[in-house]
């Protein structure tokens with residue numbers, strides 16, 4: 001039995017009830033067989049056995065008081081997965097579906113994604129099964145304060161640097177930072193990223209994940225002598241990643257016709273008015289149905305996904321899943337193929353199921369996996385850390401140019417690794433192999449720890 005399969009079976013047996021974690025491990029292990037064959041020392045050094053076991057997991061109670069005076073309790077976590085390349089780095093997710101297995105999947109992905117950025121950051125993820133939706137600002141503040149009261153013991157600018165993810169944006173990071181500063185009595189700007197611009201945040205961090213995904217798409221098309229100009233794109237989601245993927249794709253000449261949220265999707269033949277969508281989502285904390293209500297010509301479909309191109313009566317060239325894990329399954333992939341899609345670029349983490357990924361790749365679709373294509377967010381977090389260390393604030397153009405360079409480098413690194421291991425043009429193999437090599441080499445150099 002191949003080394004990777006043996007360790008995968010151990011992972012499934014030792015981590016019951018965590019299907020997303022199993023899937024994330026499977027996806028990486030399926031790609032790295034040629035790397036393991038070329039490096040028998042990785043098995044001797046038990047690299048896979050060590051990689052799949054988080055260095056540390058912190059689980060804690062988060063009690064808080066709601067506006068009615070009722071005491072509520074949530075589960076809080078931080079999974080410090082691997083620090084071979086640098087301080088633990090990765091977002092916090094606040095969503096009712098959060099449980100340990102989900103954060104292990106996200107933390108595992110983060111190890112390789114962060115390696116690909118070459119910014120010397122380890123992999124981590126955290127969060128809580130708290131739903132910020134429908135909560136008042138004061139409730140969110142009290143929750144964040146309680147969450148940080150425990151988390152602050154475990155983080156620091158050179159130890160572990162959390163940031164945002166689903167349900168954690170600028171508002172939450174602000175409250176978390178305030179509580180950290182208060183308890184630690186120290187203005188460690190570099191302890192969190194995604195901060196407000198007035199207290200150590202970086203310009204272009206908000207835009208970075210979405211912009212980065214489009215820069216990756218652009219590099220991928222450019223390698224084939226093509227571009228986004230004049231293309232039709234479908235985007236899922238309407239959060240931070242989706243918004244700025246739409247904005248950048250439109251800047252590069254694409255027509256982006258969809259957005260979605262957990263209630264349904266909106267189709268806008270004239271192209272999404274990104275400023276209106278941003279205003280509704282960020283300023284008003286509204287829904288895509290509100291967008292459709294305010295935008296003449298836009299159509300809202302409750303409960304629908306954006307992938308059914310035949311139902312929308314359109315052909316599209318490129319799809320950007322930017323909402324959440326496993327939002328694009330085999331049926332959806334078939335609909336994209338029938339609708340003419342030739343490239344899929346993951347803005348979210350693991351939005352495409354393994355079966356859908358295989359189907360798309362078998363049919364010649366250019367497939368950009370999230371750990372490469374959405375690395376722009378965490379890469380720009382690392383640029384925020386650099387600015388904090390130097391007590392500097394760089395201009396938007398400077399940060400954006402560095403982000404663009406990093407995304408081009410990730411693209412070239414993945415393409416090169418794919419070719420080296422005999423999988424020309426396969427960005428899944430390339431991204432996993434390249435990220436894995438970097439982490440494995442650092443782990444071996446640092447001994448059995």
Ligand code: GLU
Pocket residue numbers: 089090091092161162163164165166193349374375377378379381
């Ligand atoms: N949550 C984002 C991700 O999935 C960003 C993490 C960060 O900036 O640390 O990569």
